[in-house]
Amino acid sequence: MADAERIPGFNTLAIHAGAKPDPTTGARATPIYQTTSFVFDDVEHAASLFGLQAFGNIYTRIGNPTCAVLEERVAALEGGTAGLAVASGHAAQVIVMQTLLMPGDEFIASKKLYGGSINQFNHAFKSFGWNVVWADPDDISSFEKAVSPKTKAIFVESIANPGGVITDLEAIGKIARQAGVPFIVDNTLATPYLCKPIEYGADIVVHSLTKFLGGHGNSIGGIIIDAGTFNWSRDKKYPMLCEPRPEYSGIVLHETFGNFAFAIACRVLGLRDLGPALSPFNAFLISTGIETLPLRMQRHCDNALAVATWLSQRPEVAWVSYPGLPSDKYHALAKKYVPKGSGAVMTVGLKGGYEAGTKLVGSVKLFSHVANIGDTKSLIIHPASTTHKQLSDAQKVQAGAGPDVVRLSIGIEDKEDIIADLELGLTAK
Numbered sequence: 001m002a003d004a005e006r007i008p009g010f011n012t013l014a015i016h017a018g019a020k021p022d023p024t025t026g027a028r029a030t031p032i033y034q035t036t037s038f039v040f041d042d043v044e045h046a047a048s049l050f051g052l053q054a055f056g057n058i059y060t061r062i063g064n065p066t067c068a069v070l071e072e073r074v075a076a077l078e079g080g081t082a083g084l085a086v087a088s089g090h091a092a093q094v095i096v097m098q099t100l101l102m103p104g105d106e107f108i109a110s111k112k113l114y115g116g117s118i119n120q121f122n123h124a125f126k127s128f129g130w131n132v133v134w135a136d137p138d139d140i141s142s143f144e145k146a147v148s149p150k151t152k153a154i155f156v157e158s159i160a161n162p163g164g165v166i167t168d169l170e171a172i173g174k175i176a177r178q179a180g181v182p183f184i185v186d187n188t189l190a191t192p193y194l195c196k197p198i199e200y201g202a203d204i205v206v207h208s209l210t211k212f213l214g215g216h217g218n219s220i221g222g223i224i225i226d227a228g229t230f231n232w233s234r235d236k237k238y239p240m241l242c243e244p245r246p247e248y249s250g251i252v253l254h255e256t257f258g259n260f261a262f263a264i265a266c267r268v269l270g271l272r273d274l275g276p277a278l279s280p281f282n283a284f285l286i287s288t289g290i291e292t293l294p295l296r297m298q299r300h301c302d303n304a305l306a307v308a309t310w311l312s313q314r315p316e317v318a319w320v321s322y323p324g325l326p327s328d329k330y331h332a333l334a335k336k337y338v339p340k341g342s343g344a345v346m347t348v349g350l351k352g353g354y355e356a357g358t359k360l361v362g363s364v365k366l367f368s369h370v371a372n373i374g375d376t377k378s379l380i381i382h383p384a385s386t387t388h389k390q391l392s393d394a395q396k397v398q399a400g401a402g403p404d405v406v407r408l409s410i411g412i413e414d415k416e417d418i419i420a421d422l423e424l425g426l427t428a429k
């Protein structure tokens with residue numbers, strides 16, 4: 001019996017979790033169930049699925065067997081109880097917040113976040129009446145001070161994009177616990193290979209699957225992982241979870257589904273009604289990508305550290321922000337939270353300013369100039385002339401996108417080729 005109880009290691013879970021050979025055809029790879037709908041056994045079966053009395057497939061907007069493999073796999077890798085795959089990382093954030101917040105509520109967010117999330121929170125979420133209160137991850141007490149009776153959640157990134165900030169998850173998780181609100185961690189840049197936020201107090205983990213989990217730059221996707229740790233009924237603050245749902249003849253989701261009630265609420269209320277479902281084809285590509293996640297992430301990290309070390313010694317370079325460097329301000333936090341490596345993304349400041357930044361981006365050959373990270377391929381962008389172009393100069397600097405800044409996402413090519421390409425770009429006339 002010992003074997004049956006054995007918990008597989010991370011590499012094994014990345015390949016096997018959630019999947020088994022197809023019972024009808026024997027197909028070893030997970031089939032792409034490219035169908036909108038699923039035939040019910042009989043009228044009673046249909047009624048029990050619609051009433052949440054039985055689990056099963058109804059319609060691909062609500063769930064799909066190919067997507068289910070992906071959900072179980074990422075939940076296993078993160079150490080959560082259940083997952084919900086959706087159409088993008090941004091869709092995951094919308095569904096999480098829609099499940100937690102009512103109009104007029106607040107959530108606290110780290111101000112060091114992916115630029116797209118800052119936009120989403122400042123504009124789209126405000127139009128829903130969900131008010132973001134920004135806090136500074138370099139000053140943990142700012143999270144404590146931001147807590148109010150209207151606070152419903154705290155949101156941070158484990159490794160923040162693009163600045164190379166490592167967030168003190170344990171400290172902020174404690175503040176969330178004291179405030180009685182769920183702690184949400186966007187683990188996109190770290191992936192569960194480098195960091196498992198649930199071990200440090202996260203109640204909900206979200207990902208853009210578009211980046212390292214899919215890993216090949218071919219599919220947009222997102223996922224929500226329920227840690228199963230939060231008591232939704234305690235303070236009666238979360239009506240979607242702790243009050244009878246008229247949509248389902250008065251079921252209270254937390255009473256019925258216990259430690260995976262949040263994932264269920266996101267699916268049967270959020271995804272069902274808002275609609276950003278992941279396509280089965282994207283789920284297939286992303287699950288296949290995850291099979292090699294541990295191998296890819298280690299190579300990403302090893303290459304990135306070599307590149308950051310090389311860049312920090314170049315005469316053209318003013319500074320390199322990468323937590324893996326011993327001199328980096330976040331190095332101590334990196335040793336605690338991401339001991340296997342600090343990920344693939346870094347920012348670099350060039351002594352030659354705006355002109356040097358655009359020249360580097362225009363001169364490299366191996367790097368691709370794209371607004372993405374987390375591909376097998378090395379990627380580069382000059383935020384001041386692209387993603388952050390609309391901001392004032394002062395706003396650019398505050399967002400870590402000053403005129404001298406270049407963002408790199410280091411791929412898994414040979415590191416000698418990556419460095420040679422950067423040398424070509426830095427020395428171009």
Ligand SMILES: *Cc1c(COP(=O)(O)O)cnc(C)c1O
Nearest residue numbers: 088089090114161188208210221
């Ligand atoms: C890309 C990204 C997102 C948004 O994900 P999409 O899949 O592009 O919607 C959210 N958070 C982080 C940290 C990201 O890098």
